[in-house]
Amino acid sequence: MPESMAAPEAAGTPLRLEQRAKLSSYLGLSLKNGLLNLLTLTLYRFWGKTEVRRRIWSSTYLNDEAFEYTGRGMELFIGFLIATGLTAVFLLFVFGVQLLGPFAALLILPIYVGLIALIGFAIFAAFRYLASRTAWRGVRFHLTGSAASYGLKYLGLMLLAGITLGWAWPFVERRLAEPLWANLRFGDRPFRFSLVAARKENVYGPFALMWFGAVVGYAILLALAAPWLRWAAQSQSMTDPAALAQLSHAESRLGVLFSLLFLLFLLISLPYRAAMMRSVARGIQFDGARVRLKIGALAVGWLYLGNVLLLLFSLGFLMPLVQARSARFILNRLVLEGGIDFAAIHQSPESGPRQGEGLADAFGLSII
Amino acid sequence: MRAKAHDGETAAVHEVEVEVSSWALSFRLGDEPQIWRFSEIEVEPLGDQVRLKRRGQGARLTVAADDWRAATAADAAPVARRHRRRERRLVVGLAAAAAAIMLFVFVGVPLASGPLARLTPPPLEARLGETYAAQLQFAFPTCAGEAGQDILHAFGDRLEDGMDSPFNILVEAVEAPMVNAFALPGGRVLITDDLIAEADTPDELAAVIAHEAAHVEQRHVMQAVWRSLGLGLILDAVVGGGTGAGQQAVLLAGSVTELRYSREAEAEADARGQEILHNLGFSSEGMAPFFRRLAGEDRRGERAAGVMEFLSTHPDSLRRAEASEARAQSGAVAFTPDEWRTIKAACEGEPRAPSAD
Numbered sequence: 001m002p003e004s005m006a007a008p009e010a011a012g013t014p015l016r017l018e019q020r021a022k023l024s025s026y027l028g029l030s031l032k033n034g035l036l037n038l039l040t041l042t043l044y045r046f047w048g049k050t051e052v053r054r055r056i057w058s059s060t061y062l063n064d065e066a067f068e069y070t071g072r073g074m075e076l077f078i079g080f081l082i083a084t085g086l087t088a089v090f091l092l093f094v095f096g097v098q099l100l101g102p103f104a105a106l107l108i109l110p111i112y113v114g115l116i117a118l119i120g121f122a123i124f125a126a127f128r129y130l131a132s133r134t135a136w137r138g139v140r141f142h143l144t145g146s147a148a149s150y151g152l153k154y155l156g157l158m159l160l161a162g163i164t165l166g167w168a169w170p171f172v173e174r175r176l177a178e179p180l181w182a183n184l185r186f187g188d189r190p191f192r193f194s195l196v197a198a199r200k201e202n203v204y205g206p207f208a209l210m211w212f213g214a215v216v217g218y219a220i221l222l223a224l225a226a227p228w229l230r231w232a233a234q235s236q237s238m239t240d241p242a243a244l245a246q247l248s249h250a251e252s253r254l255g256v257l258f259s260l261l262f263l264l265f266l267l268i269s270l271p272y273r274a275a276m277m278r279s280v281a282r283g284i285q286f287d288g289a290r291v292r293l294k295i296g297a298l299a300v301g302w303l304y305l306g307n308v309l310l311l312l313f314s315l316g317f318l319m320p321l322v323q324a325r326s327a328r329f330i331l332n333r334l335v336l337e338g339g340i341d342f343a344a345i346h347q348s349p350e351s352g353p354r355q356g357e358g359l360a361d362a363f364g365l366s367i368i
Numbered sequence: 369m370r371a372k373a374h375d376g377e378t379a380a381v382h383e384v385e386v387e388v389s390s391w392a393l394s395f396r397l398g399d400e401p402q403i404w405r406f407s408e409i410e411v412e413p414l415g416d417q418v419r420l421k422r423r424g425q426g427a428r429l430t431v432a433a434d435d436w437r438a439a440t441a442a443d444a445a446p447v448a449r450r451h452r453r454r455e456r457r458l459v460v461g462l463a464a465a466a467a468a469i470m471l472f473v474f475v476g477v478p479l480a481s482g483p484l485a486r487l488t489p490p491p492l493e494a495r496l497g498e499t500y501a502a503q504l505q506f507a508f509p510t511c512a513g514e515a516g517q518d519i520l521h522a523f524g525d526r527l528e529d530g531m532d533s534p535f536n537i538l539v540e541a542v543e544a545p546m547v548n549a550f551a552l553p554g555g556r557v558l559i560t561d562d563l564i565a566e567a568d569t570p571d572e573l574a575a576v577i578a579h580e581a582a583h584v585e586q587r588h589v590m591q592a593v594w595r596s597l598g599l600g601l602i603l604d605a606v607v608g609g610g611t612g613a614g615q616q617a618v619l620l621a622g623s624v625t626e627l628r629y630s631r632e633a634e635a636e637a638d639a640r641g642q643e644i645l646h647n648l649g650f651s652s653e654g655m656a657p658f659f660r661r662l663a664g665e666d667r668r669g670e671r672a673a674g675v676m677e678f679l680s681t682h683p684d685s686l687r688r689a690e691a692s693e694a695r696a697q698s699g700a701v702a703f704t705p706d707e708w709r710t711i712k713a714a715c716e717g718e719p720r721a722p723s724a725d
Contacts, residue, residue, distance in 0.1 A: 020415075036459055041466035047458065058414055065381075065430075066414050073458075095597065137381070138374035138421075138428040187379060343380040347426055 013063065015289055015336035019328040021059040026321040029055070034317040046080060047073030052320045056327045062136060070140075071133035079129075079355040113155070120154020120176075121147045125353070127180050132352020136186070140348045145183035153179070166211060170203045170276065177280045187345040191286045198283030206271035206297075213268035217261050224257060266304065270297040281334065288338040295333050303329050369435040373397055376426025386429065388439040393420075397427060406440070411447070477598035478629055485590035490534040490554075493590050497554025504558070508542040511561060516714025517541060519707045520577075524557065527578060530647035531640075533585040539577055541714045549576050551583040553590050561715035566661070571654025573711070574702035575692075579641035579655070586640060588633040595629065638688055642695050651699040652692070659689035 033048035050073040057069035090111075097107055124147040131141040157172040174195060181193040274297045281293035303326060310318045310325075373382040375397050386395040393404045404422045412419045418436045420429040511517065517540065524539035535555030544560040551557050557580040559573070567573040583589055642652035703711065 036462075039466070040459065040462040041469060043462045043466055044459065054412075058412060058419070066419065068412070068419065068428075091597075135426075137379045138376045138426045139379045140426070343378055345379040347377050 013339050013342060015338070015340065016061075016063055017331060017334050017336055018061045019056075019059065019331035020061060021056060021324045021328045023321060023325055023328070026052075026055070026324045027318075030314070030318045030320045033320055043077075046076035048320070049073075050076065052323055056324055057134065060327070060331055065137060068135045068138075069133055070135055071129070075129075075133075075355045082355065116158055117151040117155040119151075121151035123154070124150035124180070129353055129355075131184055132350070137342070138347075139187040139345060140351070141187075142185050142348045142350045142352055143180070143183050144185065144350075145179055150179055170207050170272075170279075173276055174198050174279065174283070177283065181280075181284050185348060186286065187348050189287060189345050191284060193283045194285055195283060197285070197290075198279045201275055201279035201282050203272060203275040203279050206275045210269045210272045214265060217264055217268075221257070221261055225254060267301070270301045270304070273297070274300045277330075287340045289340055290337045292335045292337065293330070293333055294335060295330070299329075299333075369431055369439055371395070372430040374426075374428045376428070384429070386431070393429070395429075402427070406447070411436075473598045478595055481591040481594040481598075481629075482587075484594045485587040488587075488590050488594075493587075494535065494554035496593070497552045497556050497589075500552050501556050501558075504542075504552075508544040508558065508560070511541040511543055511715035512717045513541070513710070513714030516711045519703065519711055520559070520714075523574070523577060523702060524581070526648065527581045527644060530644040531581065531585045533581070535584055537581050537584060541711070543715055549580050551580040551589050553593060555584050557581060557584065564712060564715060567654075567658065568661075569654055569657075570701050570703040570708050571651050572658040573654070574645065574650060575641065575652060575655035575658060578644050578650075578652075579637045582637040582640035582644060583633065585644075586633070586636060588637065591633070592630070634688070635691070638692050639695065642692060642697075645699065646697055649699050650702050651697070653696045653698055656689045656693040656696060659685045659692065 029051065033044070033052070036044040037048060050069075050071055053071065054069045057067040060067045094108060124143075124145070128143040128147065131143040134141045154176065157168075157175055160168045161172045177198075178193045178195060181191050184191040274295050277295060277300075278293045281291045284291040307322045307326065310322050369386050369388065371384050371386045373384045373395070374380070375382065382397065384395045384397065386393050391406060393402075393406075393409070395402050404420070408423050410421050410423060412421075413433065414430070416433050417430050418433050420431065420436075421427070520539040520541060524537035527537050533555065537555050537557060539557045539559065541564060542558045542560060545562065546560055547562045547566050549557065549559045549563055557577060559577065559580075563576065564573065567576070638655065642655060645652040
């Protein structure tokens with residue numbers, strides 16, 4: 001009577017997502033990863049990152065069952081070796097072009113534009129790897145679609161953002177989120193991404209605040225820095241100690257000013273950051289389920305501030321703790337509405353790429 | 369023991385009863401009898417539960433951690449030991465790889481940079497120099513005073529007779545907001561307008577030019593190009609987008625190595641520069657006073673000399689002054705008073721527009 005052994009589960013089972021990471025347990029891991037990174041010239045990072053992901057995934061529960069991260073450090077390492085080979089070829093090419101003559105260097109410019117598309121490619125490929133190494137109840141996720149066309153889309157949208165002086169940015173961010181979620185599958189079931197639902201979240205108000213705030217901030221910075229720059233330019237060959245003391249005083253004041261402006265930029269970008277995260281979450285749909293993210297600007301601000309302080313005072317050592325903290329923060333504010341018929345979901349026929357994230361690692365892109 | 373099972377085919381949950389023997393787990397999943405050897409099982413702790421999987425399969429078992437411990441008390445220890453051994457081997461291997469890379473970049477490449485530079489075909493180096501010069505032209509435009517430039521060119525040609533350089537020494541005055549002189553790959557020597565203004569006597573300027581010419585002759589510039597290529601490769605490729613601490617360590621190691629080599633190169637260029645002047649019968653007495661004045665400039669930050677020597681890109685000027693004083697010989701003055709006035713005036717007026725020459 002094997003089938004009667006199956007636990008009864010209603011077709012529209014309500015969903016409950018919980019992140020239960022014990023943050024204190026990441027202190028030891030942070031120390032271990034940091035020391036081994038130093039010892040191995042950061043070559044250990046692929047295994048360190050894998051362990052962090054494994055712990056975060058396995059402490060994330062959907063309806064009391066933990067997710068699973070099945071990636072391996074070696075896969076990331078091989079991806080890195082491949083990307084290293086490509087980087088070396090690129091560097092040799094750049095060096096070789098120098099030998100062709102003074103203005104052959106201009107030949108490299110189109111390649112730098114191509115690099116933007118390559119960043120998009122790398123983001124998509126990294127997301128594909130991550131999805132394929134994520135499982136729940138033994139069923140894998142996977143990402144369909146083409147990384148190359150995502151790269152082109154990325155290039156086009158970035159140009160659009162540039163041409164519009166940033167005003168297209170909210171549009172760009174949603175359009176970039178769309179293929180990542182619309183191509184995602186859990187087993188044989190597709191996710192969907194509804195731009196209509198995502199647009200219900202107002203992001204342009206907070207964006208305007210951020211945009212004008214940044215312009216005003218830059219204006220203030222320039223107004224305050226201009227006299228200093230002029231004066232510094234005049235005192236190039238100055239040897240008078242008093243004037244030099246004054247100069248270093250002015251320099252330190254400028255440093256304080258920069259830090260304050262950085263904080264200001266961070267502060268005025270928080271409402272937009274929170275709104276965009278809510279907007280993207282709202283667009284995500286799976287089966288009968290809808291996603292809501294309950295976060296506000298203030299909460300995101302606390303998260304960022306805490307992360308920045310932790311990284312600053314630990315010289316980057318506490319990165320794993322920061323990642324766990326951020327995952328816990330966001331996942332515990334995700335509310336899943338509606339239900340899913342789990343028994344009807346079958347295993348994904350794809351097992352995903354054999355190695356991962358090389359390019360994303362080279363660009364320093366991976367989020368976690 | 370009781371377990372929650374997933375068959376790896378659907379996301380449904382099955383409750384199963386698992387039999388534990390001394391070497392395997394056995395249970396039924398649907399109609400399929402399953403036998404999982406301990407040697408193929410991977411164990412993932414999940415708080416008060418553990419998740420078991422058979423390598424390479426989608427099926428999963430979740431059991432209470434206590435049950436699992438009780439059932440496998442004797443067999444779990446070797447598995448954990450094996451896991452620790454594998455991790456130790458990995459770390460040792462990676463550390464060895466890292467040490468090999470460090471040795472290669474910070475010892476191998478610098479050691480090889482001398483022979484590599486000597487092996488670099490001069491035409492290739494000259495072409496590299498032309499590219500650099502064309503790019504520098506935008507930042508440091510050439511001074512307009514043709515007569516002054518001609519005198520500097522002639523002095524560069526004269527120096528070639530006293531040395532053994534594969535390149536023509538092409539001396540040029542440029543406008544730049546700093547007291548400095550540069551040797552580019554392929555024999556070009558750039559002297560800034562501020563340096564010309566700072567030089568008190570023809571001897572001083574001649575000594576600086578001879579010093580830069582010596583860099584060219586000894587192919588120090590090409591060596592630095594090879595070294596920076598090695599460091600660039602390791603920064604871009606190995607450390608990649610890794611953590612901040614590792615990147616900083618590599619940068620620091622790189623700048624310390626570069627400093628050591630550049631200090632050696634400077635000392636060598638000082639000595640060889642003076643020798644070139646002696647070969648041609650010129651005075652080499654201008655080097656020391658110029659260093660002394662630069663040392664005065666260095667001291668304006670009121671920093672200790674030892675610190676300057678270790679971290680600054682200008683190796684201790686006073687020490688170099690003493691060394692060059694000891695070697696100095698008197699001789700002919702490189703420029704006549706007339707020529708000297710013309711050189712001093714070379715950078716007055718608008719600089720020459722950059723051209724694609």
